[in-house]
Amino acid sequence: MEGKEMALARHAFGLGRREFAILLGYTGEPRNNWVTIKRYETGDREIPPTIERLVILLRWYLHE
Numbered sequence: 001m002e003g004k005e006m007a008l009a010r011h012a013f014g015l016g017r018r019e020f021a022i023l024l025g026y027t028g029e030p031r032n033n034w035v036t037i038k039r040y041e042t043g044d045r046e047i048p049p050t051i052e053r054l055v056i057l058l059r060w061y062l063h064e
Contacts, residue, residue, distance in 0.1 A: 001052040003041040009059050017041075024054055050057070 010020040021033035039045035047055075 001047055001055065002046070003043045006037075006047060006055055007041040009055050010041075012059065012062055023058070024051060 010017070012039065013020065013023070017034045017037040017049075018030045021037050026033045026036065036045070040047045040051070
């Protein structure tokens with residue numbers, strides 16, 4: 001999964017980066033979560049396989 005796909009999935013849910021991080025199970029400081037999602041979406045950090053699979057499942061759930 002590329003960052004653009006993750007951004008599209010987030011937009012499909014109508015969530016900001018902080019809210020999307022919470023949906024994915026991230027805990028901690030909201031600023032850190034926002035930066036983590038931003039790095040995934042911009043390609044600055046590789047999306048972990050478990051997060052990628054979770055996003056795919058969430059997209060599937062949204063379209064069902």
